Amino acid sequence: MTKRIALVAHxxxxxxxxxxxxxxxxxxxxxxxxxxxTTGKLIEKAINHHVHCFESGPLGGDQQIGAKICExxxxxxxxxxxxxxxxxxxxxxxxxxxxxxxxxxxVACNESTADYLISSPYFSGEYNIKQPDxxxxxxxxxxxx
Numbered sequence: 827m828t829k830r831i832a833l834v835a836h837x838x839x840x841x842x843x844x845x846x847x848x849x850x851x852x853x854x855x856x857x858x859x860x861x862x863x864t865t866g867k868l869i870e871k872a873i874n875h876h877v878h879c880f881e882s883g884p885l886g887g888d889q890q891i892g893a894k895i896c897e898x899x900x901x902x903x904x905x906x907x908x909x910x911x912x913x914x915x916x917x918x919x920x921x922x923x924x925x926x927x928x929x930x931x932x933v934a935c936n937e938s939t940a941d942y943l944i945s946s947p948y949f950s951g952e953y954n955i956k957q958p959d960x961x962x963x964x965x966x967x968x969x970x971x
Contacts, residue, residue: 827952832891832903833861833869834883834922836913839906840865844872846906846937850944851875860900862887888918892925901955902932904940930955 831854835843843865847854851873859877861869866879880890894900903926905919913919926933934940943949 827950829857829901829949830894830899831857831859832894832900832905833859833865833877834888834891834903835865835906836883836908836911838908838911840868842937843904843906844868846904846940848872853944853950856950860891860894862891883918886918888922892922895922895925895929895931898929898957900931901953902934902943904934904943906937906940907935928958930958 847869855875861877862880863882866877870877880887932943934943
């Protein structure tokens, strides 16, 4: 079953992500790949597979992927983020990770977790993400006093 996979990496983590995708290129080619700007171009070249490229993260690419998550158009995300370097767009990164949690999609933030995800039978098999029921939240009334 084809998955829609978002791949994101901070600058210092791009080499680690590129190494990981190169190692798993044959498996990744079976899926639809989405990525932020520079990362996407590097991945496309590394695995010789089309990547849907959004803007660079600081220019809104993180938010574009977040929107795709909200729309149900991303099945899982690998985000190799740099925990040792302050990021100028840190609020965007936190918002993206928050949306992945809100919409209950699998997320790997490092190589070990990415290995777990790709080795799971769900990676290529069928898996129905349990969508949270936000009906009560959407139906709430806000006081306008």
